[in-house]
Amino acid sequence: MSAVISESLCTGCGLCAKVCPSKCISVEEKAAVNDSRCLSCGHCGAVCLAGAVSSEGFKAFSVHDVEGLEVERILQGKRSVREFLPDAIPKEILSELVRYGEMAPSSRNTRGRKYFVVTGSRVTELEREVIAGLNSVAGPAAFLAPVLRLFSRKRVESLSSLKKLFSSMQSAFDSGKHPVLCGAPAVICIASPASNMQGKDDCVCSEQYLMLYAESIGVASCINGFTQIAHKNAERFLGVPKGYTIHAAVMLGYPKYSYKRYVRYGEDITWVE
Numbered sequence: 395m396s397a398v399i400s401e402s403l404c405t406g407c408g409l410c411a412k413v414c415p416s417k418c419i420s421v422e423e424k425a426a427v428n429d430s431r432c433l434s435c436g437h438c439g440a441v442c443l444a445g446a447v448s449s450e451g452f453k454a455f456s457v458h459d460v461e462g463l464e465v466e467r468i469l470q471g472k473r474s475v476r477e478f479l480p481d482a483i484p485k486e487i488l489s490e491l492v493r494y495g496e497m498a499p500s501s502r503n504t505r506g507r508k509y510f511v512v513t514g515s516r517v518t519e520l521e522r523e524v525i526a527g528l529n530s531v532a533g534p535a536a537f538l539a540p541v542l543r544l545f546s547r548k549r550v551e552s553l554s555s556l557k558k559l560f561s562s563m564q565s566a567f568d569s570g571k572h573p574v575l576c577g578a579p580a581v582i583c584i585a586s587p588a589s590n591m592q593g594k595d596d597c598v599c600s601e602q603y604l605m606l607y608a609e610s611i612g613v614a615s616c617i618n619g620f621t622q623i624a625h626k627n628a629e630r631f632l633g634v635p636k637g638y639t640i641h642a643a644v645m646l647g648y649p650k651y652s653y654k655r656y657v658r659y660g661e662d663i664t665w666v667e
């Protein structure tokens with residue numbers, strides 16, 4: 395299900411390699427995909443101006459082939475963006491994003507989510523805390539490995555590969571890169587009361603409203619699962635009141651690259667009629 399790049403259509407511009415989340419495209423004169431790492435996520439197909447990408451996993455088509463409502467444009471065009479321009483997002487716009495996020499449904503009808511808007515150099519400070527949190531989550535795993543191995547070898551292998559990933563993030567961060575928050579000029583974290591059994595769903599609903607509204611005004615976004623994993627560190631850093639948990643974090647900024655195509659994936663539907 396790997397993406398395939400047509401040699402005759404490829405212009406060698408390299409945009410596909412820049413946006414590829416798994417960094418599996420290399421470009422010499424032409425772009426080529428390393429099949430074993432390709433997720434078939436469609437980013438390369440959506441960004442390619444020449445329409446050189448095809449895949450069994452998705453079909454990329456020109457935005458001009460789509461007629462319909464603005465909402466369709468937003469839903470089809472929204473991508474997870476990880477390369478941002480350095481420009482700050484004005485405070486009024488960030489407030490609007492939160493306003494739309496809070497319009498999302500919540501399990502107790504009372505909304506009641508809390509938003510933490512992080513900007514400028516504070517994003518890098520948050521990233522430092524999140525990476526420290528990730529490494530402390532993975533640390534005990536290595537310590538427990540011999541015991542865990544008795545139960546599941548696979549689990550130990552996946553824990554040790556996570557440990558490697560998190561420590562490589564630490565090294566990248568120490569050398570001035572932004573492996574977790576991708577240099578986003580703003581991050582919004584959303585928290586709900588820990589006592590609410592569906593607090594996570596509440597935060598995710600809000601996150602999606604906020605991201606789609608952002609897309610409609612040209613602000614790109616990407617969910618940040620790592621901040622959720624290391625939420626305790628993020629909560630300490632952000633001063634989240636006791637009794638609240640961060641369940642969602644979104645990176646936001648103006649996109650460095652624009653996607654010119656939409657991508658259609660194969661849907662797995664079971665009709666129960």
Ligand SMILES: Cc1cc2nc3c(=O)[nH]c(=O)nc-3n(C[C@H](O)[C@H](O)[C@H](O)COP(=O)(O)O)c2cc1C
Nearest residue numbers: 415435437472473474475476616617618619620621
């Ligand atoms: C629960 C969840 C957590 C995610 N966490 C991250 C993350 O930590 N970092 C990141 O770059 N992308 C993250 N993503 C974005 C996915 O990787 C992204 O949706 C996928 O690459 C497909 O790209 P698309 O959204 O443009 O279709 C997350 C997505 C979800 C749903």
